[in-house]
Amino acid sequence: MSAVRAEIVVDLDAIEANVRHLASVAGPAAMMTVVKADGYGHGMVPVARAARRAGATWLGAAALEEALALREAGDTGRILTWLTVPGEDLTPGVRADLDLTAYSVEEVAQVRAAARAAGRPARLQLKVDTGLSRGGASRADWPQVVAAALEAQAADEVRLTGMWSHLACADDPDHPANAAQEEVFAWAVRVAEEAGARFEVRHLANSAAALVRPSARWDLVRCGIAAYGLSPDPALGTAADLGLRPAMTVRTHLAMVKPVAAGESVSYGHTWTAPRDTVLGLVPLGYGDGIPRHASSGPDGAGAPVWVNGHRVPVRGRICMDQFVVELGDPAHGGVAARPGDEVVLFGPGDRGEPSAQDWADVVGTIGYEIVTRMRGRQQRRYVGARVEEDTR
Numbered sequence: 001m002s003a004v005r006a007e008i009v010v011d012l013d014a015i016e017a018n019v020r021h022l023a024s025v026a027g028p029a030a031m032m033t034v035v036k037a038d039g040y041g042h043g044m045v046p047v048a049r050a051a052r053r054a055g056a057t058w059l060g061a062a063a064l065e066e067a068l069a070l071r072e073a074g075d076t077g078r079i080l081t082w083l084t085v086p087g088e089d090l091t092p093g094v095r096a097d098l099d100l101t102a103y104s105v106e107e108v109a110q111v112r113a114a115a116r117a118a119g120r121p122a123r124l125q126l127k128v129d130t131g132l133s134r135g136g137a138s139r140a141d142w143p144q145v146v147a148a149a150l151e152a153q154a155a156d157e158v159r160l161t162g163m164w165s166h167l168a169c170a171d172d173p174d175h176p177a178n179a180a181q182e183e184v185f186a187w188a189v190r191v192a193e194e195a196g197a198r199f200e201v202r203h204l205a206n207s208a209a210a211l212v213r214p215s216a217r218w219d220l221v222r223c224g225i226a227a228y229g230l231s232p233d234p235a236l237g238t239a240a241d242l243g244l245r246p247a248m249t250v251r252t253h254l255a256m257v258k259p260v261a262a263g264e265s266v267s268y269g270h271t272w273t274a275p276r277d278t279v280l281g282l283v284p285l286g287y288g289d290g291i292p293r294h295a296s297s298g299p300d301g302a303g304a305p306v307w308v309n310g311h312r313v314p315v316r317g318r319i320c321m322d323q324f325v326v327e328l329g330d331p332a333h334g335g336v337a338a339r340p341g342d343e344v345v346l347f348g349p350g351d352r353g354e355p356s357a358q359d360w361a362d363v364v365g366t367i368g369y370e371i372v373t374r375m376r377g378r379q380q381r382r383y384v385g386a387r388v389e390e391d392t393r
């Protein structure tokens with residue numbers, strides 16, 4: 001038994017293998033590993049180092065601060081960022097030689113101002129909205145955004161390095177939006193190139209498209225979730241079907257084990273009542289650590305599964321801020337024999353039969369992305385892998 005209360009174990013070899021696999025599937029398209037949101041909860045800098053080693057010539061981050069933190073950690077490769085806010089000073093991004101993204105004429109102006117302040121041209125990519133209706137230039141605005149960028153380039157304030165878009169339904173390969181968005185993207189490429197733009201990279205694919213949609217790969221694929229070893233959607237296959245290995249394991253130890261009698265109710269609100277004499281285990285993690293409260297037991301009486309001593313046992317009652325309760329059952333009647341201090345695995349790669357992040361997502365009614373990304377709290381993060389010293393120095 002370790003003295004660590006709870007930990008998130010991140011397997012950097014798995015990340016490296018996943019990135020290599022994705023690069024081989026999507027090649028000759030170049031590989032961007034998306035490390036936003038602290039590397040989907042895995043720790044941005046170690047993930048970035050493992051990804052670089054596996055051939056990610058690009059890293060992707062949503063916010064400028066994320067990309068600047070990568071530079072501070074010593075990363076010298078290409079990094080794209082894509083979510084500027086009005087009034088944000090992009091000068092540090094130009095100085096750090098990041099590839100910035102503009103969605104509008106106003107954002108092109110913001111980048112130009114930063115380039116003047118930095119005394120050097122900014123690397124700039126343009127995003128076109130091909131149908132996600134989130135960020136990016138609308139089709140109507142696209143020609144003006146391209147013109148503004150070309151003007152900035154003529155003034156030697158930007159180097160136009162790429163253009164890109166993002167798919168709404170890539171995890172549903174038969175959805176008609178995929179082909180429709182590809183068509184709009186091809187149109188936007190034509191408009192820009194006919195206006196005189198020459199791009200190093202034109203890109204559209206996230207993990208799902210990189211894996212199953214060759215027509216979306218263009219010059220570069222932007223892979224997040226698959227790099228962490230999760231399937232973008234069960235409809236595409238399991239992680240193993242896709243050649244991926246989940247990198248995150250969340251584990252702790254039973255804080256207490258105790259019997260309750262039939263008729264006793266468990267946790268806040270007494271939403272679960274023991275239908276038999278049974279044994280409960282107390283798990284010292286809760287929503288304060290990112291464990292979703294929606295993993296509490298539902299009307300059928302079973303919450304998310306955890307693994308104890310070779311068996312999966314269910315959450316009973318409500319998940320609390322710091323703790324939750326599982327039913328081990330009475331070992332004399334088929335329950336799991338367990339003692340305080342025994343290991344509890346919430347989810348992991350599945351080698352020992354433990355649940356996956358996808359299993360948790362299914363219970364909670366969300367996606368694996370959210371389960372891994374929200375794991376931040378009092379757990380200690382521990383990295384494993386052959387090159388762990390290099391990756392975490």
Ligand SMILES: *Cc1c(COP(=O)(O)O)cnc(C)c1O
Nearest residue numbers: 034166206207222223224225226
């Ligand atoms: C998060 C993100 C990705 C990665 O998506 P996955 O489905 O995790 O591969 C790619 N591109 C953009 C713009 C993103 O915001």
